[in-house]
Amino acid sequence: MLCRLGGRGLRQLSALQLGAWGPQRAPTPAGGTKRSALPLRAVGSVSAVSPGGAGGWYEALATSAPVRGAEELLLGAHTATGLPWWGSILLTTLALRGSVTLPLAAYQHYILAKVENLQPEIKNIARHLNQEVAVRANQLGWSKRVARLTYLKNMRRLVSELYVRDNCHPFKATVLVWIQLPMWIFMSVALRNFSTGAAHAQGFSVQEQLATGGVLWFPDLTALDSTWILPVSLGVINLLIVEIFALQKIGMSRFQTYMTYFLRAVSVLMIPVAATVPSSIVLYWLCSSFMGLSQNLLLRSPRFRQLCRIPLTKGDSDTPYKDLFAAFYSKFISRK
Numbered sequence: 001m002l003c004r005l006g007g008r009g010l011r012q013l014s015a016l017q018l019g020a021w022g023p024q025r026a027p028t029p030a031g032g033t034k035r036s037a038l039p040l041r042a043v044g045s046v047s048a049v050s051p052g053g054a055g056g057w058y059e060a061l062a063t064s065a066p067v068r069g070a071e072e073l074l075l076g077a078h079t080a081t082g083l084p085w086w087g088s089i090l091l092t093t094l095a096l097r098g099s100v101t102l103p104l105a106a107y108q109h110y111i112l113a114k115v116e117n118l119q120p121e122i123k124n125i126a127r128h129l130n131q132e133v134a135v136r137a138n139q140l141g142w143s144k145r146v147a148r149l150t151y152l153k154n155m156r157r158l159v160s161e162l163y164v165r166d167n168c169h170p171f172k173a174t175v176l177v178w179i180q181l182p183m184w185i186f187m188s189v190a191l192r193n194f195s196t197g198a199a200h201a202q203g204f205s206v207q208e209q210l211a212t213g214g215v216l217w218f219p220d221l222t223a224l225d226s227t228w229i230l231p232v233s234l235g236v237i238n239l240l241i242v243e244i245f246a247l248q249k250i251g252m253s254r255f256q257t258y259m260t261y262f263l264r265a266v267s268v269l270m271i272p273v274a275a276t277v278p279s280s281i282v283l284y285w286l287c288s289s290f291m292g293l294s295q296n297l298l299l300r301s302p303r304f305r306q307l308c309r310i311p312l313t314k315g316d317s318d319t320p321y322k323d324l325f326a327a328f329y330s331k332f333i334s335r336k
Contacts, residue, residue: 114311302320
């Protein structure tokens, strides 16, 4: 027997519902004079428009309200904590990833778990629906094309009703991407604005503060990392994220396989890209990716998933980290 929804959908089919388908900014103001020093909190947007008002899409992005908000967030964190700029970037990244993307990632897993648990019910409905369509096609003399279209239309409707019933439409799982990607872009552009030097704070430009705000082998956050340690580390962490995703998927579809290869290529491509931008931006990218890796591992924990009320699924394991290590060892180390 089908669930109540499936039975209702098939009764509608019996009533012949089936037939009803029928370049960088200028660092000085317009006058060409040097800007006066301002208190840090009084600094507005550091992305002043060039004298001619030109600049194209990037200039519009660099001077947009979200980027100004990111600048203010970074300046506020730097002022409130008194940390050097590398510490302020690290702390801000941890705060954003922990307070914004971690809850959204948990919500994404919650939705995907509910969708996964619906799959047996969906398969059951599909089997009975296929039988009903075959009966109606024989009775009414439908062609194979008409029968196929009728099946697809009603299957979409019934599955949509299931998603509504359990409040788990897969599109809701994409909210993480729509928030995380713009945030990543706005923070990156804000740091680039700082690194080009257009604002003054406490008698020193933000660019000058970044130039002495680094640590270890990258003391100058406005310069490129000539050692390539930051870019390579970024690429390695991104590849780890992709491989963890691939290892937890058994029997990936062709689309998932292609996406895995694409993400691997992007991870490798990010290495030379990161080598061409200021170290402040690469440091943010590295911190963000490290937090992403940590969140992916955390969301595999049965206790944390239970804390987030993520439903149990057939594929859940009581020893996820042990299984992950075994899969990694089997794929990359023990190859026989």
